[in-house]
Amino acid sequence: MKISGKMASFFNFLLGDSARAFGALSVALVALLAVVPAADFLRDWRGYQKRYLRLVRGRSDATSLTRRFQPGLQQIWMPELGVVDRCPTCHSALREASLGDVKDQPFRPHPPIPHSVTGFGCVMCHRGQGAATTVEEAHRSTKSWEDPILPARYLESSCGQCHMERLTGTPLLNQGRQTLARYGCVRCHVIKSPDGVAMTGTDDPPSLAHIGAKTTREWIAAWLKNPQAYASSATMPNFQLPDDDIRDLSAFLIAQSTPYLASREAAPKVPTDDRALKNGASLFGESFCSSCHAIQNAAGMLVGGNLGPELTRIGSKAKPEWLADWLRDPRVYDPDTQMPHYRLDAQQRGLLMAFLGNKTDPDFLGNRHFDPPTSVQIDHGRALVNERGCAACHEINGVKKADNFAPELTLVGSRPLAKILFAPGVAHTLPDYIAAKIRQPRSFSTSLKMPQYTLAPEQVEALVTALLAQTERAQKMPTALRIPPRRASDYHAAGQAGRLMEDLRCFSCHTINGRGGDMAPDLTWEGTAVTRPWLVNFLKNPNTLRPALIRRMPKFNLTDAEADTLADYIMTVYQTPAFDRDSIDSSRFTRADAEHGKELFYGKYACQSCHIVDPDKDKGYIGPTLTQTGARLNAAWVFHWLKNAESLRPGTLEPVWKSSDEDARALSAFLVAQKIAPQTEPAKK
Amino acid sequence: MNRTWWAWVIPMMAGVGACARHPATPLEPQPKAFGAEVILVSGDKQVAGVGAQLDQPVVVQVNDSKGSAVAGAPVRFAAAGGVAFQPDRGLTGSDGQFTTNVSLGGMAGPYQIVAATTDSSGKRAEVRIEEIAVGYQERLGQQLNAIHCIRCHDPESTPERVSNHDNLSAQAHAFTEGAVLNAISDANLIAIISHGGAALNKSPEMPPYGNRLTKSEIDALVAYIRAVSDPPYRPQGVFYATN
Numbered sequence A: 001m002k003i004s005g006k007m008a009s010f011f012n013f014l015l016g017d018s019a020r021a022f023g024a025l026s027v028a029l030v031a032l033l034a035v036v037p038a039a040d041f042l043r044d045w046r047g048y049q050k051r052y053l054r055l056v057r058g059r060s061d062a063t064s065l066t067r068r069f070q071p072g073l074q075q076i077w078m079p080e081l082g083v084v085d086r087c088p089t090c091h092s093a094l095r096e097a098s099l100g101d102v103k104d105q106p107f108r109p110h111p112p113i114p115h116s117v118t119g120f121g122c123v124m125c126h127r128g129q130g131a132a133t134t135v136e137e138a139h140r141s142t143k144s145w146e147d148p149i150l151p152a153r154y155l156e157s158s159c160g161q162c163h164m165e166r167l168t169g170t171p172l173l174n175q176g177r178q179t180l181a182r183y184g185c186v187r188c189h190v191i192k193s194p195d196g197v198a199m200t201g202t203d204d205p206p207s208l209a210h211i212g213a214k215t216t217r218e219w220i221a222a223w224l225k226n227p228q229a230y231a232s233s234a235t236m237p238n239f240q241l242p243d244d245d246i247r248d249l250s251a252f253l254i255a256q257s258t259p260y261l262a263s264r265e266a267a268p269k270v271p272t273d274d275r276a277l278k279n280g281a282s283l284f285g286e287s288f289c290s291s292c293h294a295i296q297n298a299a300g301m302l303v304g305g306n307l308g309p310e311l312t313r314i315g316s317k318a319k320p321e322w323l324a325d326w327l328r329d330p331r332v333y334d335p336d337t338q339m340p341h342y343r344l345d346a347q348q349r350g351l352l353m354a355f356l357g358n359k360t361d362p363d364f365l366g367n368r369h370f371d372p373p374t375s376v377q378i379d380h381g382r383a384l385v386n387e388r389g390c391a392a393c394h395e396i397n398g399v400k401k402a403d404n405f406a407p408e409l410t411l412v413g414s415r416p417l418a419k420i421l422f423a424p425g426v427a428h429t430l431p432d433y434i435a436a437k438i439r440q441p442r443s444f445s446t447s448l449k450m451p452q453y454t455l456a457p458e459q460v461e462a463l464v465t466a467l468l469a470q471t472e473r474a475q476k477m478p479t480a481l482r483i484p485p486r487r488a489s490d491y492h493a494a495g496q497a498g499r500l501m502e503d504l505r506c507f508s509c510h511t512i513n514g515r516g517g518d519m520a521p522d523l524t525w526e527g528t529a530v531t532r533p534w535l536v537n538f539l540k541n542p543n544t545l546r547p548a549l550i551r552r553m554p555k556f557n558l559t560d561a562e563a564d565t566l567a568d569y570i571m572t573v574y575q576t577p578a579f580d581r582d583s584i585d586s587s588r589f590t591r592a593d594a595e596h597g598k599e600l601f602y603g604k605y606a607c608q609s610c611h612i613v614d615p616d617k618d619k620g621y622i623g624p625t626l627t628q629t630g631a632r633l634n635a636a637w638v639f640h641w642l643k644n645a646e647s648l649r650p651g652t653l654e655p656v657w658k659s660s661d662e663d664a665r666a667l668s669a670f671l672v673a674q675k676i677a678p679q680t681e682p683a684k685k
Numbered sequence B: 001m002n003r004t005w006w007a008w009v010i011p012m013m014a015g016v017g018a019c020a021r022h023p024a025t026p027l028e029p030q031p032k033a034f035g036a037e038v039i040l041v042s043g044d045k046q047v048a049g050v051g052a053q054l055d056q057p058v059v060v061q062v063n064d065s066k067g068s069a070v071a072g073a074p075v076r077f078a079a080a081g082g083v084a085f086q087p088d089r090g091l092t093g094s095d096g097q098f099t100t101n102v103s104l105g106g107m108a109g110p111y112q113i114v115a116a117t118t119d120s121s122g123k124r125a126e127v128r129i130e131e132i133a134v135g136y137q138e139r140l141g142q143q144l145n146a147i148h149c150i151r152c153h154d155p156e157s158t159p160e161r162v163s164n165h166d167n168l169s170a171q172a173h174a175f176t177e178g179a180v181l182n183a184i185s186d187a188n189l190i191a192i193i194s195h196g197g198a199a200l201n202k203s204p205e206m207p208p209y210g211n212r213l214t215k216s217e218i219d220a221l222v223a224y225i226r227a228v229s230d231p232p233y234r235p236q237g238v239f240y241a242t243n
Ligand code: HEM
Pocket: A521, A529, A546, A548, A601, A605, A606, A607, A609, A610, A611, A622, A623, A624, A629, A633, A638, A641, A642, A649, A651, A652, A653, A654, A655, A657, A667, A671, B207
């Protein structure tokens, strides 16, 4: 009571009369203005610099640390990159490796990276506000500053602003970019690399133009309901469709389907007895189908590659007459398939059909039964196809691929937070927004069209990393700084051999002259490496060569003439310009050369740690078995392989030996003397 | 000004916080049972990039005093340095186990995680779990190891990789074996990786990588070997008191 009375009289005194009020307010204003320079004087950075000096004082190299310390605002300025970084003002120890034991920020030295910190600045990789001089403004997003520090888990995204190639040090970024292509994200969203080239999909979605010949409406419906229930590795996302939509979509897809040029050959007889099933399984194994196709084993584990679709439930999907045609020659149904044309005879096809037809799952199809569709349903199905953008991935009769179906993501890594509508519960940062959107697209609005993907947490993290690399900064980067990716060439082999190589789809697995897959060794210089008789035999009867590779060369059942054509072509065309295949005449190797080579092999070089020459004694199982080297490899190739294998086959696991001429010659002599095919397969783990 | 705005902001934030907290706090699960100890089942000693989620979840189990698993017992995870758990607390399942996904903090180095349970009297029992966060250089080393070295240096095989460890006559050590590797200086590590075992009078079964890998790649391998070693590697030389 008493106090408030006093306060009132005090205010009365101050503001009671206008002149005095003016005076009082002026004093208040001056005081306020004085605060600004004072606040500047008290800025955090001065405090940090004082703390830094205190920190180094007690250390043995205090004198040099203190001498290198520069007080005041520090700045890295690179106008051509748009970098104005004052971070070193507080991060005083960035380049002081001797402070490696300091655990407190801002005084940790920068860990080693391939770039100079002062040559690139901080915000290029870490984001944040380089020009800011307070902790708050530099690191967190405020109203006027939008770009907060990038969480450490996404740091690899920053490398992706200049590096478009696959770097060994950025596994997450590489995986993210691969996932964007593999899951077809780039089919709806345009995503341009910083060099302006749009990313393309690698998911190979099938055409639906003849789907009615391949499968049933019931299967289509079950698949649309949940593709991952058919194949856990399926890359098609779940569109979360209501049952009525599924009924109409499946009706439309069957209705638009046209017949394809089916073979006139009668379908092979399919044996059904247990022995046929077993023989079919062994044929599936011998043909190395599992190099590309996975099947779930009894324990529920997927066994096999993922280049082709999983086959665990193929019997519930494929119509027998379609399967017969496909096994005869897949290109009749799909001219662009990656699957090779196996030369299977009718009996072999019958066995495989028995084996595959038996891979059914009644639970997957369920008890769906459809009445014949009405035209209203079919029209509705067509409308849904347009609305959902199915044609972005699949060829469908009478439906055009929509352009700009989904927002372009080229600059998504710089999207201003102010333009983002956050779903409830999502932290207000760009990475969290992107992650939430990928995890559950519809959580933002149920009317959104983006489908639901089934992704592991690591895949989401990888995708966010790849998308965060799509910044405005990346687009504006000086061209000299950009490292373009290795883009595939359009190489095609010529003539009859070329046609054969397309037919066998060699490029699905092997790279030759810059085009092809990375599942099997590069064959660009294979003609220099191997001997013709070995090659012909291998093409007809491939055996295991490289234990380090899990996938195996399939057996195509080539005719003699086909194997000859391929071998001739490989032997004449796939030659390295570096040296002549016949430059070393192995007949001039002496016994002493080979003996000396043997000593080197087991002694100085210890090749037996990776290779087997004597199956009874050697155990190394990383490189190929060398028991047949003399029959397989040319002496000149072995000689140069021991000089620099990396230059002959980039990426090989063989160390680069740079052997002397004498050593390389002796080792070659020893190895080409190995010609006897082993009687028994070496024992292996 | 620096001082004065606190006076305003703190009560305001507290007010907002009080309103917001009420619905946001997840309900503390009501324990259905209590155990006497918590043990680690799996997921320790993993290596991940800074800030990244560990490949495998961390699984712990609550046991009673006789050592059998207790379902419905409370578990809480905690760690310093920006480690995040999903979820950080809960009750053990019917097998007595509790599983959480862990993201490490933003600084490279070892992290210690504590999983704790309480018994009926409120007494705490805990288990300490180690994980390792690696920066760019160590991660590069980790990748190179997976390409070139792991087949000989890791005795374990995986479905994608057959180990060559037991095919060698000299013993290649796992890089986690601190007892062996910590005793080798940086210079000697670089020497054996660059020039092979022969350079250190060891078996030539260790091949030379000096012409296959660049100097910075070999440095990265050394950094990785140092980061994963158990017991942890302490650089020799001058020691500083940390403050
Ligand atoms: C001086 C000792 C060695 C000799 C004489 C030797 C010889 C050879 C030869 C002749 C080939 C076949 C090349 C071809 O098929 O085109 C080869 C391949 C290979 N070697 Fe060695 N090798 C030696 C040591 C090693 C070591 C120590 C390793 C493991 C670290 C190794 C790993 C491999 C691998 C993985 C391949 C298959 C490479 C590919 O096809 O890309 N080799 N080696």
